[in-house]
Amino acid sequence: MGNTSKPVHEVKDKLQESAHEQTNELSYEQQHKPSSAFNSREEYLEHELQIMAPKRWRPNLPFRDYRFELEDTIPAMAATIGKVVMVGAIAATFAGPLGLGEAFILENVRYELLIVAFFIIIFSGFILPTANLAGTHGPLIPLIPIVVAAGGHPMAFGLLIGAFGLILAISKGGSMLANLTSKGVCGGLLLYLGFVGTISQVKKLFAWAESIEMSYIAFAVIFCTIILYALLEHWRKRWLAVPLSCLLGGTIAFAMGAPFEFQTGPGLPNMNPMYWWGENTGWMLGLPTLESFIVVLPFAILAVAMWSPDFLGHQVFQKISYPARTEKVQMNIDDTMTSASIRQTFGSILGGANFTSSWGTYIVPAAIAKRPIPAGAILTALFCIIAAIWGYPMDLAIWQPVLCVALVVGVFIPLLEAGMEMTREGKTTQSAAIVVFSSALVNPAFGWSLTMLLDNLGLIGCKTRSSELSKMSRWILPGIMFVVLTGVMAAVGLLPGIPAIIPSFR
Template sequence: MSNTQLPPLDGNPQQPITSDNDLQDSYVDLHKPNSSFKNRNAYLNHELQIMQPKRWRPNLPFRDYRFEYEDTIPAMAATIGKVVMVGAIAATFAGPLGLSDAFVLENVRYELLIVAFFVILFSGFLLPTANLAGTHGPLIPLIPIVVAAGGHPMAFGLLIGAFGLLLAISKGGSLLANLTSKGVCGGLLLYLGFIGTISQVKNLFAWAEGIGMAHIAFVVILLTIILYAVLENFQKRWLAVPLSCLLGGGVAFAMGAPFAFETAPGLPNMNPMYWWGEDTGWMLGLPTIESFVVVLPFAVLAVAMWSPDFLGHQVFQKISYPKRTERVLMDIDDTMTSASIRQVAGSLLGGANFASSWGTYIVPAAIAKRPIPAGAVLTGVFCLIAGIWGYPMDLAIWEPVMCVALIVGVFIPLLEAGMEMTREGKTTQSAAIVVFASALVNPAFGWSITLVLDNLGLIGSKERSANLTKMSRWIIPVVTFVILTGVMAIVGMLPGIPALLPNFRH
């Protein structure tokens, strides 16, 4: 890293961090109280710059990082997102397998306890630059196909974990991220942000129409837009999630929308053999060799979809954090490692979750200019409270709360980050192709084909392409695209083309 002098951050009276030599002292020695800075933003920037995270060694609160009230916001958003996403996966499995709503509820509570342990252990303690292991949302549409093909959830989860570990150990995730240009990444963020926003608006209107009060959705979204604009104006956007949840839930309830707390306090069954029994839990028993063969292509696809997902989360930090904070940025390979280990353990225990980088955590955390570990510990605590207490789960999945939280906490920031990345240079061509190709199949296909076209220099910056090695220019991108598209063809995900293997036709 260079030793170029940087100007003080937002009027910081302390000497700015200008080189790694300035970090010979410990975090405790370099820490300054908030009162030493002219504003809160300068204090948060300084905290990011002086942190010295350690991999596979203990990182302790107050010795290596501190808790700030900003950490509660991403932790709250993450808990809401976890309840929603795990509930969606469990419910998607439950329908075709004939499992009851009680199964879904109990498994969500079980997963909240499982994830609490792993996010505190890894992201809060051993791997402070690994983003929390969340839920693989883009995988949800594939689950009915997996079930129809006879896929076993334990076999599916174990293979995802195994392939994820292989990719992490080989540094394949960070390699693919480094080969992705700003245009490709920006286009991916734009597509995910736009599609996500539209889907949540539709979900909120569908709910409001279902209770015969469609006007509630309009009022809630209109007030949320105004609130978000006001927070942007006063540079308090990190407060968007709690205030929007309070606004959405409060307005909907005041306008007559029905709501009641129904999930009483309690604990789920903690015995893995209960979940993998033939007459209890999943009612599937343990997987066979054939079970692993059936889910093999789906597991390959799931892990292949990790790289663009992880890349988008890392880039959001890079856009939001100040200079000289490379040490605290999300490490893609470490995130893959923690997500893979969490996936294997969760599947063995009987959980319904399929892991990925936790977007509903990292996006609000980046906006709030907070590093990963402190919020990770709070997220674990919030998940424990929600799982045991029960009542917060009802509030988290109530549409006026859930939809606005996802819109302002994840999807609108993704749109903003995508637009920021495509402002300069020859990035708009690549961004447009990503959106086009993603709309044709899915974001993983859009990312992989545009990676090939962009690195070959057919679109985007020809200067960038000319500076790439032969391996980076076309060998790795082409191999990635061929493998990913081949797996999609096998399982029948290419529009208008039947699955190449009869077992996956649906």
């Protein structure tokens, strides 16, 4: 018996491998089965992820290469809400110091919604189905007033971000840095982003409620959202959290007397780039000069350097949520950098206010719903076009009871859960704690680069992992990344308590 059991197991393993290889040779259409053929909806969705075979730089067509499901509407809805809010925040941050009014903000947000819809369809929905949607670089928002004060030009800033992003994508630097990041470092980064984001949204909701002298509304909305989220978790319907929480939060606030009215009517923005870059129209800045590019150079380097931890967190969330044998449909970091860079370049030339990054309000709900990128991307583009032309959904999306709960349950709470999941096993808690500590000191980019260096050197975290790394992976590349990032931050005055090295940024 002892002599025959090993060959039997080997034959069984080979048969399973052969069957898996034969299955992979079949097309998506050949392997697709109706949902009625499965015991549960979750089994059907997982099977869809496992049979997809996305093609890079070649056409990926609906129904031939992927299908639309009800679950795709949820990340699309969350993404549209997030886009309106984030682009509005960037446009408003620029508008204040430049003396531009609300009309400029509203029109540019509408313009950006149409721009992003075009690039979503071309890239994530058609030729790069493993590229996450090119969203908005939220961590840059606090830096924009410094950029404006230094005389930075939005077009110059956007073009440099696009150029540096393409260089990183072509060299595959993004995926390389992701591979150098351990589970502890990544988990700590997710915990920090999730916790800080949740706290900020709760504070914003209470600040809004206090401004209308109805603080109790914020408590009621958050309390009911917690109960709803717990019930959805219990019923294994967490993918419905965003629409139901938005509906619940908005309904409760309105029923308790919170003021709300639709103000933004149907319309189209000015589609002429020369209008946006005129000296007396749009941004009222004219075209950038060489000096404009020099001024924003440090910020552009910092913006692209901050992409890696952002992209990594989104990719890891997919890995945690998706079943086995779905590597081919997971977000590709380098492809995402490519599409984001191209979208940034053309968006800046056209006159948009957006500075791009991986679209978190899309990819996180999509991962929870166990859906691949392309179908939800097409729906997101459609929703963005509807919101831009119709106008009224923009008012609803930025209403605080809707906005805050959407971001909390759709992005930040899932990030917390993913971070805790990644730090459950092995010697990951030390690295996670240092990431949180150092991120709180400066920002997530500083925390990620410093902790990656310490972790790879073996000073914290898993010593075995560190000993298996090459010299290049252990300290040369992490060291270069930390020095470059810290140097740029020191140059523009982002290190707390330390004046900017470059006088013009002081």
